[in-house]
Amino acid sequence: MKALLCNEPGSLSVVSRPEPVRAEGEVLVRIRHVGICGTDFHIFGGKHPFLEYPRVMGHELSGTVEEAGANSSLKKGDPVYIVPYLSCGTCQACRKGLTNACRNIRVLGVHCDGGMAEYLSVPEGNVVPTGNIPLEDAAMIEFLAIGAHGVKRGNLTSADRVLVTGSGPIGMSAIIFAKARGAHVTVMDTREDRLAFAVDRLSADQTIIANGDAEAEAERQTGGEWYDVVIDATGNATPIERGFNFLAHGARYVLLSVVRQDITFADPEFHKREATLIASRNAQPDDFAEVVRQIEAGRVPTRALNTHRGRLEDGPTLFTDWLKPEAGVIKAILEV
Known part of the structure; x- marks a missing residue:
């Protein structure tokens, strides 16, 4: 599969990687859209405090289900967005419901490889149906949360x-x-x-x-x-x-x-x-739900926010171009 790899600060390349194998309790998602966040620009610029290189970035993600477990409520082809925070479920914060502040948290695209790739396998609890929200808009749910x-x-x-x-x-x-x-x-x-x-x-x-x-x-x-x-x-x-x-x-x-x-x-x-x-760190499930409500109610100008679009394979050039103030980027989204 194709993936966009940040080798080191200032260096991006499109690489070929094996497709991930879905583990028990996970869902394999065919990534369709990836929002580029300030976090990604900080990673590219070597300014992120919690990251080691090389890294496949990408945590603002939407796509379609490629494979799910036999007992899953999800089925192949379902449009979904991904909650990119992988919490342990057992630490003090998680026990109090503060999964966004999990002591052992791993954020996709930061602590582990993320979704600037064709496929990603993640725990089923982190995969949410988009409802009536278009996939391109669904890639913005995380930053809004x-x-x-x-x-x-x-x-x-x-x-x-x-x-x-x-x-x-x-x-x-x-x-x-x-x-x-x-x-x-x-x-x-x-x-x-x-x-x-x-x-x-x-x-x-x-x-x-x-x-x-x-x-x-x-x-x-x-x-x-x-x-x-x-x-x-x-x-x-x-x-x-x-x-x-x-x-x-x-x-x-x-x-x-x-x-x-x-x-x-x-x-x-x-x-x-x-x-x-x-x-304020990350977001919680009710924050994602609030975003979905506001988008469905027409109170979030998603089309106006999504000012720039491109393809994953053009990422090495686009990152450099989109960092320039004169580019006027608000939210850039890569199609995978």
Whole structure:
């Protein structure tokens, strides 16, 4: 089978690999679409903290069932999406239902080879029918679930004034689900085109250019009250640290992104505001279900989000091209 292999940072090649053999309790899936995530770009750039090379990337996956067990509810040809988090089921987190934070978790395309390949065999519990959602759209369910989980972690309500920093795909997913809860959402980014998209297509309420005047503009927009919830989706330590400046008294700060280095903040100011710092990792089954509900209800502009498409065999060239800011990528999807 064909697979797209990241040999080392900056090096991709299309290789031939044996097709996986389905184990008991697994489903063999013919991968049809793979969304390219910021995580994949970080892997390609050598910036991911949890990865060893070489690696077949890909964790935003949809396809069709190729083979399932005799007692499976799935049958050959069924359209499905894959939940890419392989949890152990026995650690303390799993026993509490926090499978997304499993102590022994393996994420497809990160800790083990993923779905930038023609076939993938995964536990049946990680394979979910797409229902009425087209396969290309189903490849976006996972990244949208990341934002849905972060919004849930922040316990957003319609009374909250929310700041989302970073308007890449994960930030956009946070905007979508914050608005679904009725929150007032401001988006901060360096790119005016992304900010315009957030307002025009995602119904964000206000925007801030992330320059040296951002704090002054936020203070002006909020009347000095700042934000009840700040959600970081930048993937960069400097704006994560800057995000503390925007917290209201009693605010929650949700970190959707993860970086290699330490982050620091002014402890006296943090305590004075009695702020809460919250990590948000992966997503849980109810987050995926929420995404499916919102897509089926027509509240997620999937076609507008999916700005770039290509074929798996062109991946080595496309990755380089799509990394360029002028490419204007929001969500790129490879057809396998």
